[in-house]
Amino acid sequence: MRYMLLLYGCDDRPQPGDPGFEEALARVNAFAEECHRRGTYVAGDPLRRSSTATTVRVEDGKTLITDGPFAETHEQLGGYYILDCRNLDEALELAALCPMAQRGPVEVRPLDEIPGAWRGPADIQRAAVAEG
Amino acid sequence: MTGDAPALTVERVYREHRATMLAALVRALGDFELAEDALQEASALALRRWPDTQVPDDPVAWLLTVARNRAIDRLRRARMARTKQHEQAAEEAARGTVTMIDYGEERLISIGDDRLSLIFTCCHPALSSEARVALTLQAVVGLTAGQIARTFLVGESTLAGRLVRAKRKIRDAGITFQVPADHLLPERLSGVLAVVYLIFTQGYTAAPESDEHRRLREEAIRLGKLIASLMxxxxxxxxxxxxxxxxxxxxxxxxxxxxxxxxxxxxxxxxxxxxxxxxxxxxxxxxxxxxxxxPYQLQAAIAAVHAQAATPERTDWARIAGLYVELHSAAPSPVVALNHAVAVAMAEGPAAGLELIDEIDGLRRYHLLHAARADLLRRLDRREEAAEAYRRAHELATNPADRRFLAGRLLALDEGR
Incomplete structure (x- = not known):
């Protein structure tokens, strides 16, 4: 089952050149490699700061655009991973291993699969591999 | 195989083997609600059919087979409904479904220690603490939602909703039906034991106690014994x-x-x-x-010292104080520190205990801290301070029996007894 790890409270991360950047990068890479070694890694990306977010709403056919993220919470979404795990236990274990979990909460959500929904090229390839 | 009437056999088999049968079905079907419904249907069918035919030689196997077939029928019907709407996608989903239930009869009827998997699944840390308790009581112990709601003083519909959400989360979030991997086991087992102890204390702290509360304690002990025998x-x-x-x-x-x-x-x-x-x-x-x-062995050792004292005066308080020190290093908590202080007061005198109580941080709103302080101050003949502490304890206590007890103590103090 595929899970999304939503990484909160880590959008204020060290940038290249900042003190501690190299160490932080090495920890994040080690985590991603561990996920890959276990055969779970599907995707993962950092997000730019929540101050760069723009929210779009469509109401009565009108598009409303507002500055900022949808949820004005203390801890903002800072990145994500998608991991293909044996079960929730494995996903929770990897979430706890993730270096970003030291900085903020990690929400673990299973991805849903809707029969008949259009699937992107990556998914079609994945399904083909799974079916051998 | 038995002399009793068919209806009684159904009831007896259901009572004795419900958790085992449910565990086998949940494992085979991967879905709590489906497994429960199927088991219920099979029992209803047995009630109708066994009076006319004979009670089968192995009623558990009969119930499991019927339940499994019912569940397969239901999945097949659901699959067909989907096929009509969405042929290609549904076929794919159905392939998944078939592999899920295609374990064959032997595997479904090999009912060994699935109950342990059932317990670990019900106590999974991804479920809320309330849901773990309720689900364990329903699926493992076999209480009805109504019985659970009454003992935990929540509305029956609230509790039913909680159970449904928990079962759907198990299915949809990929909580697999198994005893956790070795490296996760210590933590997960302590979570399971915490649920059992919560069930017990719910049956222990109620005042006045009812038959249902006694029953809850019995069930917690039975459940604990089951876990201890399986592990x-x-x-x-x-x-x-x-x-x-x-x-x-x-x-x-x-x-x-x-x-x-x-x-x-x-x-x-x-x-x-x-x-x-x-x-x-x-x-x-x-x-x-x-x-x-x-922590449980140490608390039991403390309870054993009390149980072995023929009179209160003969309690080995020095040993109890030592056990509390061990308990505090195994599971530090201010409540343990308070109990340690009380034991020291008994072993070495109220002044030594009071000194320890006044060092405790984080229990300012715990009525028993103030009650213990009051008692020690009374024994040191510091009446004004004792009365103040009893009043504070009385303010903070919520259990009516505790409140009456503290009011009585305060009155006795005022009367100079």
């Missing part, structure tokens, strides 16, 4: 059973017939259940031989 190398499981038995042995003497609280030192020790005490001490001794004392 014989886990001394903490044995320690928990010992602890529950030793507490339960005092069940009848903790309240007067009028529902008033009776302190340990004032309890009629002849009413303590000697059989439970003997069994608790025997299990504790077995656990201690593993030389890995954890």
């Amino acid at each position: 014989p190398d886990e001394p903490e499981a044995l320690g928990l059973v010992a602890l529950m038995l030793l507490h339960d042995s005092r069940g009848a003497s903790r309240y007067t017939t009028a529902g008033e609280l009776v302190l340990l030192e004032d309890q009629d020790r002849s009413r303590w259940d000697r059989d439970e005490i003997a069994e608790g001490i025997r299990l504790l001794d077995t656990a201690l031989r593993y030389e890995a004392p954890g």
